[in-house]
Amino acid sequence: MLMCRDLARIGSDYIDGQLGATDAISVKMHLLMCRDCRSFIGNLRESVRLIRGHSDYRMDEEYARQLDNAVDEALESRGRG
Amino acid sequence: MQTAQSIDESDLVSALKAGEQRAFHQAVRNYSPGMLAVARYYLDRSSAEDVVQETWVNVVEAIQKFEGRSGLKTWLHRIVANRCKNRLRTANREVSSEFGEELEPGIADRFQSGGRWATPPKLRFEEHAESLMENEALSDCLDKHLSALPEQQRSAVMLYEAHQHKAEDVCNILDISASNLRVLIHRARQKIYLMVEDFQETGEC
The missing domain is CATH 1.10.10.10 (Winged helix-like DNA-binding domain superfamily/Winged helix DNA-binding domain)
Structure with missing residues (x-):
């Protein structure tokens, strides 16, 4: 029988639809009976939403300008070539 | 059906192929954060920044070979990954992978x-x-x-x-x-x- 710890281990696979049919049904059955795991999965889903809205590398402006300059030089030599 | 994003991307690719400076500057800002994310998986920060810069210099020429079989972003990320792997190979190093347990x-x-x-x-x-x-x-x-x-x-x-x-x-x-x-x-x-x-x-x- 699927226990809460097992569900926590595969929580991301469940919310991303990566579980096989049998495992997905076991998770759904467990969630019907377990309020704490429903909270865990709900919270994990919201964590994913928060991450999607925030995660990216911050690029400082100085480095961006350095990349622009490198590209400009390469474009110039492409133009000459 | 083409999405708005794919239309934008195909316009951008055409401008890059034509060597338009403004298009390159836009692409640098749009795509470099993701390219850095790839490079930082393999390398320290300074080497990762070097690889991303080398990649852009290379892309100025290589964009002519881009055929759109994958998205531009995926294409750029693959180039960065290959360059990082070559660097590690040349230095005879590997990424130390520690994946561990599923639970924090x-x-x-x-x-x-x-x-x-x-x-x-x-x-x-x-x-x-x-x-x-x-x-x-x-x-x-x-x-x-x-x-x-x-x-x-x-x-x-x-x-x-x-x-x-x-x-x-x-x-x-x-x-x-x-x-x-x-x-x-x-x-x-x-x-x-x-x-x-x-x-x-x-x-x-």
Whole structure:
């Protein structure tokens, strides 16, 4: 029988639809009976939403300008070539 | 049917092929953060920045060979990954991979020996998602915690969540198995879960 710890281990696979049919049904059955795991999965889903809205590398402006300059030089030599 | 994004991208690719400086500057700003996420998986920060710069210089010529079989972003990420792998090969080094357990210690410690929750989820923040997303202090805290993720987890999360690559593409770019990618992503999500829970409970980051 699927226990809460097992569900926590595969929580991301469940919310991303990566579980096989049998495992997905076991998770759904467990969630019907377990309020704490429903909270865990709900919270994990919201964590994913928060991450999607925030995660990216911050690029400082100085480095961006350095990349622009490198590209400009390469474009110039492409133009000459 | 073409999406707005694919139309934009095909315009951008045409402009890049024509050697338009403004298009390159736009592409540098749009795509470099993701390219850095790829490079940081393999290399330290300074080497990663070098590789991204070398890649752009190379792309000025190589864009002529871009045929659109993958998206521009995926194409750029693959070039960066290959350059990083070549660097590691030349230096006779490998990425040390430590994928570990599926559960974060802060979650793993919350179960009884039988596998039921001993310390169940304290808050039900799914009910407050919108207000959470608008909370500036939480947003700063989130930035801080995402920046503090181990580099491999951070790269995997950025490519999968922020850049919305398919899992298969992330595995190819980072040269890892699907199961290892799942571990990296699940661990990172749990860290953020714990951070939000703690923030809601204490109001502090």
